[in-house]
Amino acid sequence: xxxxxxxxxxxxxxxxxxxxxxxxxxxxxxxxxxxxxxxxxxxxxxxxxxxxxxxxxxxxxxxxxxxxxxxxxxxxxxxxxxxxxxxxxxxxxxxxxxxxxxxxxxxxxxxxxxxxxxxxxxxxxxxxxxxxxxxxxxxxxxxxxxxxxxxxxxxxxxxxxxxxxxxxxxxxxxxxxxxxxxxxxxxxxxxxxxxxxxxxxxxxxxxxxxxxxxxxxxxxxxxxxxxxxxxxxxxxxxxxxxxxxxxxxxxxxxxxxxxxxxxxxxxxxxxxxxxxxxxxxxxxxxxxxxxxxxxxxxxxxxxxxxxxxxxxxxxxxxxxxxxxxxxxxxxxxxxxxxxxxxxxxxxxxxxxxxxxxxxxxxxxxxxxxxxxxxxxxxxxxxxxxxxxxxxxxxxxxxxxxxxxxxxxxxxxxxxxxxxxxxxxxxxxxxxxxxxxxxxxxxxxxxxxxxxxxxxxxxxxxxxxxxxxxxxxxxxxxxxxxxxxxxxxxxxxxxxxxxxxxxxxxxxxxxxxxxx
Amino acid sequence: xxxxxxxxxxxxxxxxxxxxxxxxxxxxxxxxxxxxxxxxxxxxxxxxxxxxxxxxxxxxxxxxxxxxxxxxxxxxxxxxxxxxxxxxxxxxxxxxxxxxxxxxxxxxx
Numbered sequence: 161x162x163x164x165x166x167x168x169x170x171x172x173x174x175x176x177x178x179x180x181x182x183x184x185x186x187x188x189x190x191x192x193x194x195x196x197x198x199x200x201x202x203x204x205x206x207x208x209x210x211x212x213x214x215x216x217x218x219x220x221x222x223x224x225x226x227x228x229x230x231x232x233x234x235x236x237x238x239x240x241x242x243x244x245x246x247x248x249x250x251x252x253x254x255x256x257x258x259x260x261x262x263x264x265x266x267x268x269x270x271x272x273x274x275x276x277x278x279x280x281x282x283x284x285x286x287x288x289x290x291x292x293x294x295x296x297x298x299x300x301x302x303x304x305x306x307x308x309x310x311x312x313x314x315x316x317x318x319x320x321x322x323x324x325x326x327x328x329x330x331x332x333x334x335x336x337x338x339x340x341x342x343x344x345x346x347x348x349x350x351x352x353x354x355x356x357x358x359x360x361x362x363x364x365x366x367x368x369x370x371x372x373x374x375x376x377x378x379x380x381x382x383x384x385x386x387x388x389x390x391x392x393x394x395x396x397x398x399x400x401x402x403x404x405x406x407x408x409x410x411x412x413x414x415x416x417x418x419x420x421x422x423x424x425x426x427x428x429x430x431x432x433x434x435x436x437x438x439x440x441x442x443x444x445x446x447x448x449x450x451x452x453x454x455x456x457x458x459x460x461x462x463x464x465x466x467x468x469x470x471x472x473x474x475x476x477x478x479x480x481x482x483x484x485x486x487x488x489x490x491x492x493x494x495x496x497x498x499x500x501x502x503x504x505x506x507x508x509x510x511x512x513x514x515x516x517x518x519x520x521x522x523x524x525x526x527x528x529x530x531x532x533x534x535x536x537x538x539x540x541x542x543x544x545x546x547x548x549x550x551x552x553x554x555x556x557x558x559x560x561x562x563x564x565x566x567x568x569x570x571x572x573x574x575x576x577x578x579x580x581x582x583x584x585x586x587x588x589x590x591x592x593x594x595x596x597x598x599x600x601x602x603x604x605x606x607x608x609x610x611x612x613x614x615x616x617x618x619x620x621x622x623x624x625x626x627x628x629x630x631x632x633x634x635x636x637x638x639x640x641x642x643x644x645x646x647x648x649x650x651x652x653x654x655x656x657x658x659x660x661x662x663x664x665x666x667x668x669x670x671x672x673x674x675x
Numbered sequence: 676x677x678x679x680x681x682x683x684x685x686x687x688x689x690x691x692x693x694x695x696x697x698x699x700x701x702x703x704x705x706x707x708x709x710x711x712x713x714x715x716x717x718x719x720x721x722x723x724x725x726x727x728x729x730x731x732x733x734x735x736x737x738x739x740x741x742x743x744x745x746x747x748x749x750x751x752x753x754x755x756x757x758x759x760x761x762x763x764x765x766x767x768x769x770x771x772x773x774x775x776x777x778x779x780x781x782x783x784x
Binding site for chain 2: 363364365366381382438439440441465466467487488489490491492493497523524526527528529530533563564591592593594595596598
């Protein structure tokens with residue numbers, strides 16, 4: 161055979177391997193609003209940028225007549241490409257081939273591209289769509305998962321790892337996404353659980369649909385397993401593109417710098433964004449949008465633990481991570497879920513050199529037996545740990561209430577914030593004036609002729625004396641009390657002069673955060 | 676939420692340290708399980724499963740450690756024993772019943 165014939169032979173082989181699970185399986189995939197694995201990669205990456213590897217890998221199953229079967233690409237597509245011009249490693253499980261089941265060679269393809277990503281220090285995107293372990297390959301399937309989890313852990317904090325759940329992801333398979341940084345889900349397509357509805361029904365007699373057990377909404381709202389919710393695969397891919405525009409491509413480089421843009425001040429007016437009365441609710445996202453470049457805020461875990469808001473924005477064209485109490489929900493308290501949500505995000509930002517901007521307005525921690533018994537002590541401690549441990553520039557703005565333990569936890573000077581600013585509306589105190597006055601003046605109130613009148617008077621006195629930023633400022637716990645309209649200018653300056661920040665921390669293998 | 680939507684929203688309130696804050700509640704908060712004090716006389720299922728054997732009747736006297744029921748769950752036969760000597764006040768389940776977690780099985784006195 162000459163080179164021409166050999167090329168024709170190659171094309172024939174490629175055509176065969178590229179056929180996936182065949183027309184019928186592809187039709188079935190499309191009928192439920194899903195793209196095929198290869199189409200997904202092409203839709204996500206820059207046009208014509210994808211190069212596929214290991215197309216001719218064959219499965220290693222020997223038992224149960226598997227050796228007679230041909231599984232194109234062994235049910236997974238791997239390769240490299242570019243996303244918004246940056247290099248990226250990617251894999252996508254092909255549900256049309258043996259249900260995307262994970263056998264030894266399937267796992268080998270994935271771990272090979274993972275090793276590649278880690279070596280080249282480029283982000284890794286995994287598109288999950290798999291029925292689970294390939295039972296016929298037995299313990300080798302389990303070994304495959306283990307090898308993936310190990311690499312997820314090794315790569316954690318070195319390169320961004322993104323999981324996209326576009327189909328079932330069940331049993332052990334769920335732990336790869338759980339170990340990665342961001343999990344994307346799509347309504348009616350994502351299905352994630354350890355044990356499925358059938359097992360739950362036979363063993364426990366409880367009936368539940370796949371969607372209600374582990375659909376996109378459940379993981380975005382209730383469990384906190386996922387970070388992004390979309391109604392279609394297309395919307396999901398756009399969210400991924402948006403996210404990767406904000407994050408650095410590894411833990412050495414900085415995120416891409418964008419042209420500096422002013423906030424949309426016509427729509428987001430600082431003086432209208434927040435009522436001065438600390439008991440009144442407002443949407444803290446309007447305050448964020450009045451400060452950041454182009455009023456552009458990419459919220460993460462928007463539907464989970466809504467009492468805290470986390471996400472990315474830019475100031476002066478550079479990415480910052482934002483953590484903000486959200487008075488609109490549960491008065492912005494810290495609780496089990498919001499602590500977990502914030503702590504993990506803080507650690508993400510610290511690992512990838514993203515400065516932290518914290519907006520504080522919280523009455524403290526959520527009271528309740530359910531919270532105490534759910535371990536709010538150890539979960540709440542994660543926020544303290546994450547902020548204390550973080551060595552990136554840390555800038556804090558107290559807009560209104562900062563009471564009790566909540567004040568300490570929300571990146572106070574005591575946890576080594578670089579700058580703590582406060583608006584004149586700020587109240588830094590051990591608790592709300594009503595509660596404090598009731599305790600301090602208990603005797604005066606109970607023995608007064610008119611206790612209610614006395615109580616009111618004492619609350620008023622306490623408010624006048626302590627419900628302000630000046631007591632804390634007098635001790636130097638606040639660096640500057642600033643006019644709200646000056647906020648952007650001051651934050652910009654604070655970020656600017658923190659650029660070369662270097663902190664020496666005690667030598668250790670790693671800390672022991674309250675996981 | 677844009678500021679103009681403010682009027683349409685129906686706020687609730689939440690009390691922290693004696694101060695009532697106007698705010699919205701999350702679904703998870705609304706559906707949190709209220710605390711109920713444990714009644715030590717009632718034996719509950721510590722795991723969901725099936726009652727595969729019942730060795731007692733209402734009114735029967737039992738000694739500490741007597742087997743009351745077998746609760747099969749995750750392929751294990753769990754022996755439910757009498758925690759103290761007494762009598763069976765009420766039997767909530769029968770052989771073959773599927774029980775959910777924390778469901779009452781037997782009340783003793």
